[in-house]
Amino acid sequence: MRPLSDFTTLTFDCYGTLIDWEAGILAELRPWADARGLALSNDALLETFGTTEAAVEADHPTHRYPQILEEVMRRLSAHWQVSTSDDAVRDFGQSVGRWPAFPDSPAALAYLKQHYKLVILSNVDHASFAESNARLGVAFDRIITAQDVGSYKPDLRNFRHMLDDVQRTLGTAPHQILHTAQSIFHDVVPAKAVGLATLWINRRKAVGGGWGATPAPAASGDATRPDYEVGSMAEFADRHRAECAR
Numbered sequence: 001m002r003p004l005s006d007f008t009t010l011t012f013d014c015y016g017t018l019i020d021w022e023a024g025i026l027a028e029l030r031p032w033a034d035a036r037g038l039a040l041s042n043d044a045l046l047e048t049f050g051t052t053e054a055a056v057e058a059d060h061p062t063h064r065y066p067q068i069l070e071e072v073m074r075r076l077s078a079h080w081q082v083s084t085s086d087d088a089v090r091d092f093g094q095s096v097g098r099w100p101a102f103p104d105s106p107a108a109l110a111y112l113k114q115h116y117k118l119v120i121l122s123n124v125d126h127a128s129f130a131e132s133n134a135r136l137g138v139a140f141d142r143i144i145t146a147q148d149v150g151s152y153k154p155d156l157r158n159f160r161h162m163l164d165d166v167q168r169t170l171g172t173a174p175h176q177i178l179h180t181a182q183s184i185f186h187d188v189v190p191a192k193a194v195g196l197a198t199l200w201i202n203r204r205k206a207v208g209g210g211w212g213a214t215p216a217p218a219a220s221g222d223a224t225r226p227d228y229e230v231g232s233m234a235e236f237a238d239r240h241r242a243e244c245a246r
Helices: 021-035 042-059 065-079 086-093 105-113 126-136 156-169 184-193 203-207 233-245
Strands: 009-012 117-122 142-145 177-181 197-201 228-230
Touching (some): 021 042, 021 086, 042 065, 065 086, 105 117, 105 126, 105 233, 117 156, 126 142, 142 156, 156 184, 197 233, 228 233
Parallel strands (some): 009 117, 009 177, 177 197, 197 228
C-alpha cells in the first residue's frame, strides 16, 4: 500500500462524505412522511430516496440538482401514493443548503489543506455547493460539479472531466490523485475504473453498515474494493498525522 504522502491531490465527493446528506435528507423526508401517515423507517426512506435519486439522475443528466430533487419528490409521492404540493416539491429542491456538515469535516479539511490540493467532484450544481462550502470553511483548489459535465456520477464522464481539469489547471497527474468518498456506487467503482487510487470514508460503519441513501454497487469483487478505508474524516487526518510522525 502506498503511503498517503505519495499523493499530492485529494479529489472529494461532498454529500455523504463531507456533508451529512443522510441527516439532511431525513430532516426533510421524516416530517413529510409522518404528515402523510406513512409508517416508514428511516432506512426505508433513505434507501428509496437513494435508488430514486440515481434513477432520476440517469434519466435527466443535464438537469441541475434542485430539479433532480424536485423530480425525486414527485416520484416518491407517486411511489407511496400520497400528494405533495408544488410548493413542497420546490422547497425540497432547495434543501441542500440546509444539510449539515459532519462535525469532523471542517477541521479535517483544514489540516489536509496543509498537505494536499483539494478538489471537489460533486453531483450537484455550483449554487447548491456554494451553500455547503460555507459550512465546510475551506477554499478548494478546484470545484467540479455535475453542472459542468452534463452528467452525474457514477458516469465515467465526470471522472474523465475531472482528470482533464486538474491536469490542465493544477498540473496533477492521475497517479498523484487519491479519490476520497463515502459512496462505493457513485465514487469508488468509477474512480477505480479510470485508474484512480481510492479512499473510502465509511460513514455508515458507525451505524452498523448498510447502503443507506446510496444504492448498492452493481459491480462486485475488486471493482468495489477501495485502496484505503477509514470511518471518518477525523480518522483520515489522524492516519496522515501518524504516518508523518513515523
